[in-house]
Amino acid sequence: MPRTTSNVDWEVEAKFDAPDDQLWRWLQRGGQLGPYTVRSKGDAWLRSVYLDTAEWSLLRSGVALRIRSYGAKRRWELTAKWAGRLAGQVHERPEKTVLLDKRPRLPLRQLPPEMVPHLAAVVAGRPLHPVLATHVRRSCFGVYVQPGKRRREVLELAFDRVAVGSGNGKRVLRYREVELELRGGTRRDLRRIAEALRKQFALRPTIASKFERGLRAVYARVPKFVGMERRGARGRHLAAALARLRGEDAAVRLGLEENKLGQLLGCLKNTALLFMRRSGGSFVDPPFALIEALARAQTLLEIAGKTRTKRGSKSCGEACRAEAQRLVDGALNSAAYYTLLVKFERQAQRGGVPRPKKPTRGNG
Structure with a gap:
């Protein structure tokens, strides 16, 4: 989960496997589901490509990153x-x-x-390659409630016909999926509608995303989606230390403040020390230059804070803050810092990476 959710959205949904097109045919006719009215919003083709580093760093950190094209004009988005x-x-x-x-x-x-x-400390300057592709024919429906004369959309229902392929586009899995995503309603609305549809159309609840299902269809040895994990306490300590460092990095990038920078600086020192101890001192050189740059920036922010209330010192404080920002940007976007993060990651996760499954007759 991101270090802060102040500038991200929350998706609230229920997901089901559909055994056939019975629900889709019922939805096309429109009608009532208790107090709710269902209306078609049209169909769309969604083409998505999921990306990751060669070490599968995003997957191991619990992040799915996709490029999607949609619409007649082929609009593009990164999610x-x-x-x-x-x-x-x-x-x-x-x-x-x-x-x-x-x-x-x-x-x-x-x-x-x-x-x-949100992602710089995980990607660490490395290229992101296609690892999975999905093609979805989506039929969208609005689910409305009518208090008095005002119609209000409580959620959007998507009936998806999904085809999953590897990064090179070969199809290996097809299935139907139903998504109920909250719009203007409440979680109570979502639960009521989900339960009614489940009972009426024999839908099976699923907890896996398209990304997770696709990975397990295409690859063997897929690591757990919710974070880097290794057997034994040693691996867990290293992974937890790296996760904290990435979190403090994100907090500083989202808004430079003296206390946030101090937490990042302390976390960087402690993480480097932990990794050196775990590796017998031979794993990584102390990041003295990075620590020095961040410490200098912290001092400048402290000076800027003290001069903020003094008459005639505004320009001095602004200059100190600008120089602190320059030092932090230079340190956090440097090749040395990214190299250090990659070394930490490789020591924390170890193990192999997913490998494509051998093709079997009848796939696709």
């Missing part, structure tokens, strides 16, 4: 989704979507500025 929480049939997870002005070239070598605070 990051984090592992969230599950309460009964209702899934809640943070997501962030950025609209793209053109089709991105792959592998993706630069994140949009809006994504950088």
Whole structure:
């Protein structure tokens, strides 16, 4: 989950497997579901490509990153989704979507500025390659409630026909899926509608996303989606330390403040020390230059804070803050910092990466 959710959205939905098209035919006719009215909103083709580093860093950190094209004019968007929480049939997870002005070239070598605070410390400057592709024919329906004369959409229902392929586009899995995503309604509306549809059309609740289902169809040895894990306490300590460092990095990138920078600086020192101890001192050199730059920036922020209330010192404080920002930007976007993060990651996760399954007769 991202370090802060102040500038990300939350997706609240219920998901089901559909055994056949019976529900789709019923939805096409429209009608009533208790106090709710169902109306068609049209069909769309969604083409998605999921991306990750060669080490599968996003997957191991609980992030699904996809590029999607949709609509007759082939609009493009980049969406990051984090592992969230599950309460009964209702899934809640943070997501962030950025609209793209053109089709991105792959592998993706630069994140949009809006994504950088959340993903930079995980991607660490590495190219992002296609690992999975999905093609979805989506039939959308609005589910409305009518209090008096005012119609209000409580959720959107999507009936998806999904085809999953590997990064090179070969189809290996097809299935039907129903998504109920909350719009203007409440979680009570979502639970009531989900339960009514489940009983009437023999739908099977599912907790796996299209990304997770696709990975397990295409690859063997898929790591757990919700974070880097290794057997034994040693691996868990290293993974937890790296997760904290990435979280403090994101907090600083989202808004430079003296206390946030102090937490990042302390976390960087402690993480480097932990990794050196675990590796007998031979794993990584102390990041003295990075620590020095961040410490200097922290001092400048402290000076800027003290001069804020003094008459005639405003320009001095602004200059100190600008220099602190320059130092932090330089440190957090440096090759040395990204190299350090990659070394931490490799030591924390170890193990192999997913490998494509051997083709079997009848797949696709």
